[in-house]
Amino acid sequence: MDRLPLVVGGGALAAYLWTRNRVRTATPAPPMPVTATTSVDPRLPGRWVWPVQSWKGRIPVISDGFKSPRPGLPRHGGVDIMYERLPADTFKQGTPHGAKWHVMPDDVTVVAAHDGVVWSAMPSPTGIAVVIDHSPLKAATFYAHLETLAVKETARAESKQRVRAGELLGTVGLNPLDGERLRHLHFELWLGGPNDRIDPEEIMKRWDVVDDPRRGxxxxxxxxxxxxxxxxxxxxxxxxxxxxxxxxxxxxxxxxxxxxxxxxxxxxxxxxxxxxxxxxxxxxxxxxxxxxxxxxxxxxxxxxxxxxxxxxxxxxxxxxxxxxxxxxxxxxxxxxxxxxxxxxxxxx
Ligand SMILES: [Zn+2]
Incomplete structure (x- = not known):
């Protein structure tokens, strides 16, 4: 599902976002984080990064928010992440690479949002899914609809594989059960357990964005x-x-x-x-x-x-x-x- 970006809302915010977007896309992709702030949420100390890389200098955005209604389904349990569509983008709407307001090219990397241990990483009917346990913080992150997996397949942290913030987990794919078959990352932040999903959007505004870690x-x-x-x-x-x-x-x-x-x-x-x-x-x-x-x-x-x-x-x-x-x-x-x-x- 595709959320209308704030850019069309008019006013100062729209102008700001438009300018910011132009500035970001006018320069070639930097090799390292395009922002350099850290999370200031007291529950989430340390370095946190967006789970999707920057792409050609573009930062990823939330294309569909937490709790958005889904006809015939429970409300959205996380956020979907894509890139804002720009006028020059050639991805057609209705294809796996394009929605009305957002795009997602092939071979975009998914990275760990924070240091942790791979709790699970395995195929599922909705694509490959990964959970990272960020102990000792009471936090975990969930990544869904991956196309490829770059960490060891595991359950209940049996692989004991550790990852750092920004480290490669795999690449963005799509949910084969989703009628739209639109490429995006579904991301959830759990504070406590899977039933304690929270809306991460405000918190993520302070997270770094990293470039493709295969280059990093x-x-x-x-x-x-x-x-x-x-x-x-x-x-x-x-x-x-x-x-x-x-x-x-x-x-x-x-x-x-x-x-x-x-x-x-x-x-x-x-x-x-x-x-x-x-x-x-x-x-x-x-x-x-x-x-x-x-x-x-x-x-x-x-x-x-x-x-x-x-x-x-x-x-x-x-x-x-x-x-x-x-x-x-x-x-x-x-x-x-x-x-x-x-x-x-x-x-x-
Ligand atoms: Zn989703």
Missing amino acids: VLVARNGGFHYRPVGASGEPYPSWVRELVGRAGVYLIRDAETAELLYVGSSTGRLYDTLTRHFQTWRRWKKFWKGQYAEGHDPGLTYKRDSVEVAVRVTRADQALDEEARLIRRLRPRDNLLGQPVDDEVPF
């Missing part, structure tokens, strides 16, 4: 790089490397022991393949890569996986090459510079 873990807040080991030959790659499939960006490879920067590379859409081929010496021997990559060349340099660390910055596809060039000029990695002319100092 890759991008350091200060713009610096976070280097991590990538395991040893034959081991599966860590999940943050596997999440680079289909993404664009730059990667930096450094010597794990001396921290010397060895190589900077980029990809406009195959970041996982482009990075990991540096560790695939057996493929190189077999000339596996010959003619495989339009954007690439011979993988050139291969490194022993367990002797290096890697940092990644995910970018838009059209930014990857510029960012790579900028970093090579600035950081002068050892192996990129072999036989290459080096520009003189450039301002950054």
